Amino acid sequence: MMERIPRMFAALALGTALLAAAAPAFAQDVFPPNKPDSTELINHMNVPGDITKGLFWNGKTITFHGEAIGEVMVRGDYAWIHLNDDAYMLENVEEGAELQGYNSGMAVWIPAALTKQIDTYGDYQHEGSIVEVQGVFNGACKEHGGDMDIHATALQMLRPGHVVVDPVPPWKAALAVGLSALAVLLFWLERKYRHVIRPNRGV
Amino acid sequence: MANGENRKRVAGYALGMVHEAAWILGMTALALSMAFLAEAIWR
Amino acid sequence: MIVRPRLDDHLVIGKYTGKVIVGVGLLMIIPLAVSLGFSEWDTAVDFVISIAACLIFGSGTQLFCRTEKDMNWSHGLAVASGAWVWATALGCLPHYLSGHAGSYLDALFDVMSGYTTTGLYLLQDLDHIANGLNMWRHLLTYAGGQGIVVVALTFLFKGTSGAYKLYVGEGKDERLLPNVVQTARAIWLVSLTWLGVGTLALTATGLYLGQSPVRAFFHGMWVFMGAWSTGGFAPQSFNTFWFHSLTYEVVCIVVMIAGSFNFALHWAMWTGDRKEIRKNIETISMFVTLTLTTLIATFWLAKANVYPDAMSLFRKVFYQIVSGHTTTGFSTIYARAFVTQWGPVGLVAATIAMAIGASACSTGGGIKGIRMGIISKAVLQDIRRMISPESALISQKYHHIRNVWLDDGLVRTTLTITVAYVTLYGVATVVGVLCGFPLDQAAFEAVSAASNTGLSCGITTPAMPAVMKVTYILAMWLGRLEFMSVFALGGYLWSVVRGR
Structure with a gap:
C-alpha cells in the first residue's frame, strides 16, 4: 500500500513530462510564411497612396495557408471559412504563445465538399487545423458585395487541430x-x- | 379591463418599433439609390 | 475661494461609488455563468476573483463611508465620473487575468472602450478568447450604453433623492417619466425589448447563414449588444465581416441606427406619438448629415473605382458610414482598407460622420444631432436677423418631443460643449501626429476614440505608444460623459488639495 504512493507520483511526473514534451512540439512545426501573407494582401497597393490603381494582388492566383478559425458556414454548394496566418496559428496563448499583436487572416470562399477535411476550427478550447488553399484573391469581390476574399479551388490539410487545455494555476x-x-x-x-x-x- | 389596456400598450410599443425600423429602412433604400446613381454617373 | 470638502462630502461620494461598484460585481455573474456553461474553468476563476474584488471595494467603501447625507450636484457629478474610473480599474481584471492583454494598461483601455461604447480594443488573439470573456466584453458595452450608473439606479437604489444628479452626471438629461428611477426603468424596457427582438433576428439570420445553433445564438446576442449600444465589439477579430451577408448587415444597420436614437424619441414613438420621428430635430439632423457623408463617400469611391458594382458600393460605403455616424464602429472591411481602399476623401467623410455622431441621451457618442440642429438653427436665426429690419423680432424654435424656443443661453451651452468636443478631437489628433502618424489617419483615429465610435484605420494596436493609449482612454472617458462630470471630479480633487 505504502509503495503505491511514490509510484503514483512517478507516473504523474512521467505524465507531466510527456505532456510538457508534447506541448512545444506543436510550436516546432514550421511552415514557411505565406507569400503573400494576409497583411501584404490588404496593404500592398499598386501605387502607394493612390487607391484608384487598386491592390497589387487583386485578381492574382495565390497559395495561402492558415489556421481554420471559428466555424465553417456552408451556403449551398460553397462555404465560408476563415484562415488566420498570424502569431497564434501554431499554438494559442493558453498554450504559451507570446502575445504578438492582433489576429490576422483571410476569408475563403470554397466548395463545401473540400471543407470536410478540416477536423477542428480554432477557438478558446481548440487550436484549429492548418490548411492550405489555392485560389484567386479579390480585393473587392463582385460576387460577395465587395468583400475582400479568396475564391479557393483546392485545399490541403497541413496539420490537424488539437484540443487546448487551460488549467487553473x-x-x-x-x-x-x-x-x-x-x-x-x-x-x-x-x-x-x-x-x-x-x-x-x-x- | 387591465388586461385589455396592457395589450393596447404592448401593441403601441410594437407599432413604435415598426415605425422606427421603417424609417431606418427608408434611409437604407435612399443610400442604395445613391450607389446606383453614382455608378450610373461615373461608369 | 475654494472650499475644501468636509468629511461628509467624502463619505457621500464614497458611499454611492461603492454602490455602483457592487453593481459592476453583480453584473459579472452573467459571464461567470457562461464560463461555467462552456466548462472554461480558468476563465470562471478569473471572474470569481474579479467579482470578489468588486464586492470588497464596494462593500468596503460603503462600510467606511456610512452617512445619511444626501447628494448635491457636485457630489452626483463626481460620483458618476469617479465610479467610471473604479468600474474600469476593477472591471478589467478578467481581461488582465485572461493573459490576452499585453499589460494592465491595455486591459484598462479595452474596458474603458467597452463602457464608453467605443469599440477599439487591444486584446490579442481575440479569435481564441473564452466565451465567458466575450460575454463580459459585450455585456459591459451593453451596460455602458445605458450607463452603468443607470444600471445601478435601476437595481440598487431605493430612494430617488440624488439619483437624478447621478443620471445627469452620466451624460443623460432627459426625463421620459417624472421620476428618474421610472425613467431608468423605461430606458431598460426599450433596451431589453430591442435586445430580445434583435437577438432573435440575428440568431435566425445566423442559422440561415450556416452557423450552429449555439454559435448563432451567442453571436446574435453579442453582435446585437455591440450594435445597439453603438459599441462595436464583435466576437471575432474579423468583426461583422465574419458573416458575409447582406441580410446580416441590414439587420445590423437597423439596430445601430435604432441604438443611436434618443431614448426620449423611442419613448415618444412607443407611447403613440409616431409623427415624432419625422419632426424631431435629431432625426432630421441625422438624415441630413448621414445623407451628405454617404453621398461624399459613395461618389468618391465610385469615381475611384474601388468597388466593382453598385451593390458592393452600397454595402461597403453605407455600412461603414452608418457605423461611423451612429458611433458604433462595426466594420466589414479591414482596418487598413480605410487607407488602402478608401483613401483620403473616404477617411475624411467617415471622420466627419464620427465627429457628428449619434443623438443625445442615446447610447452613442460624438457632438450629437441635437447640438448640430441647434447650431444650424442659431446660424439661420442670425442670418435672418441680419437681413431683417432692426426692429424686427426674429425668433426661432426647434422640435424635440415638444417645440422649444431657441434662446441665447441654450445656444451658448450648446456651443460650449461643441467647442469642447472639437478641442478634444484636435488634442487627440495632435498626440497622434506627434507620435509619427499621418494627419488624416491620426485625425480619423482620434475622432473615433473621442466620439466613442471605434472604427480604426490601423493606428490602434497593442504596439501603439503608451502615451497614445492613455490619451485615447481619457478621450473616450471625457467624450462619453460629455465633459461636465469629469470637470466636476477634477474640481473636487483640486479642492481637496488646494481648498481652505
Whole structure:
C-alpha cells in the first residue's frame, strides 16, 4: 500500500513530462510564411497612396495557408471559412504563445465538399487545423458585395487541430478562495452596520 | 379591463418599433439609390 | 475661494461609488455563468476573483463611508465620473487575468472602450478568447450604453433623492417619466425589448447563414449588444465581416441606427406619438448629415473605382458610414482598407460622420444631432436677423418631443460643449501626429476614440505608444460623459488639495 504512493507520483511526473514534451512540439512545426501573407494582401497597393490603381494582388492566383478559425458556414454548394496566418496559428496563448499583436487572416470562399477535411476550427478550447488553399484573391469581390476574399479551388490539410487545455494555476485558485471569503465578510459587515451612523456624520 | 389596456400598450410599443425600423429602412433604400446613381454617373 | 470638502462630502461620494461598484460585481455573474456553461474553468476563476474584488471595494467603501447625507450636484457629478474610473480599474481584471492583454494598461483601455461604447480594443488573439470573456466584453458595452450608473439606479437604489444628479452626471438629461428611477426603468424596457427582438433576428439570420445553433445564438446576442449600444465589439477579430451577408448587415444597420436614437424619441414613438420621428430635430439632423457623408463617400469611391458594382458600393460605403455616424464602429472591411481602399476623401467623410455622431441621451457618442440642429438653427436665426429690419423680432424654435424656443443661453451651452468636443478631437489628433502618424489617419483615429465610435484605420494596436493609449482612454472617458462630470471630479480633487 505504502509503495503505491511514490509510484503514483512517478507516473504523474512521467505524465507531466510527456505532456510538457508534447506541448512545444506543436510550436516546432514550421511552415514557411505565406507569400503573400494576409497583411501584404490588404496593404500592398499598386501605387502607394493612390487607391484608384487598386491592390497589387487583386485578381492574382495565390497559395495561402492558415489556421481554420471559428466555424465553417456552408451556403449551398460553397462555404465560408476563415484562415488566420498570424502569431497564434501554431499554438494559442493558453498554450504559451507570446502575445504578438492582433489576429490576422483571410476569408475563403470554397466548395463545401473540400471543407470536410478540416477536423477542428480554432477557438478558446481548440487550436484549429492548418490548411492550405489555392485560389484567386479579390480585393473587392463582385460576387460577395465587395468583400475582400479568396475564391479557393483546392485545399490541403497541413496539420490537424488539437484540443487546448487551460488549467487553473494554483495561485489563482487560492486567490479566488481568499478574496471570496473577504468579500463575503465585508458584504455581511456592511449589511449589519449599514444603519449604525455616528451622529456627527449625518446631516 | 387591465388586461385589455396592457395589450393596447404592448401593441403601441410594437407599432413604435415598426415605425422606427421603417424609417431606418427608408434611409437604407435612399443610400442604395445613391450607389446606383453614382455608378450610373461615373461608369 | 475654494472650499475644501468636509468629511461628509467624502463619505457621500464614497458611499454611492461603492454602490455602483457592487453593481459592476453583480453584473459579472452573467459571464461567470457562461464560463461555467462552456466548462472554461480558468476563465470562471478569473471572474470569481474579479467579482470578489468588486464586492470588497464596494462593500468596503460603503462600510467606511456610512452617512445619511444626501447628494448635491457636485457630489452626483463626481460620483458618476469617479465610479467610471473604479468600474474600469476593477472591471478589467478578467481581461488582465485572461493573459490576452499585453499589460494592465491595455486591459484598462479595452474596458474603458467597452463602457464608453467605443469599440477599439487591444486584446490579442481575440479569435481564441473564452466565451465567458466575450460575454463580459459585450455585456459591459451593453451596460455602458445605458450607463452603468443607470444600471445601478435601476437595481440598487431605493430612494430617488440624488439619483437624478447621478443620471445627469452620466451624460443623460432627459426625463421620459417624472421620476428618474421610472425613467431608468423605461430606458431598460426599450433596451431589453430591442435586445430580445434583435437577438432573435440575428440568431435566425445566423442559422440561415450556416452557423450552429449555439454559435448563432451567442453571436446574435453579442453582435446585437455591440450594435445597439453603438459599441462595436464583435466576437471575432474579423468583426461583422465574419458573416458575409447582406441580410446580416441590414439587420445590423437597423439596430445601430435604432441604438443611436434618443431614448426620449423611442419613448415618444412607443407611447403613440409616431409623427415624432419625422419632426424631431435629431432625426432630421441625422438624415441630413448621414445623407451628405454617404453621398461624399459613395461618389468618391465610385469615381475611384474601388468597388466593382453598385451593390458592393452600397454595402461597403453605407455600412461603414452608418457605423461611423451612429458611433458604433462595426466594420466589414479591414482596418487598413480605410487607407488602402478608401483613401483620403473616404477617411475624411467617415471622420466627419464620427465627429457628428449619434443623438443625445442615446447610447452613442460624438457632438450629437441635437447640438448640430441647434447650431444650424442659431446660424439661420442670425442670418435672418441680419437681413431683417432692426426692429424686427426674429425668433426661432426647434422640435424635440415638444417645440422649444431657441434662446441665447441654450445656444451658448450648446456651443460650449461643441467647442469642447472639437478641442478634444484636435488634442487627440495632435498626440497622434506627434507620435509619427499621418494627419488624416491620426485625425480619423482620434475622432473615433473621442466620439466613442471605434472604427480604426490601423493606428490602434497593442504596439501603439503608451502615451497614445492613455490619451485615447481619457478621450473616450471625457467624450462619453460629455465633459461636465469629469470637470466636476477634477474640481473636487483640486479642492481637496488646494481648498481652505
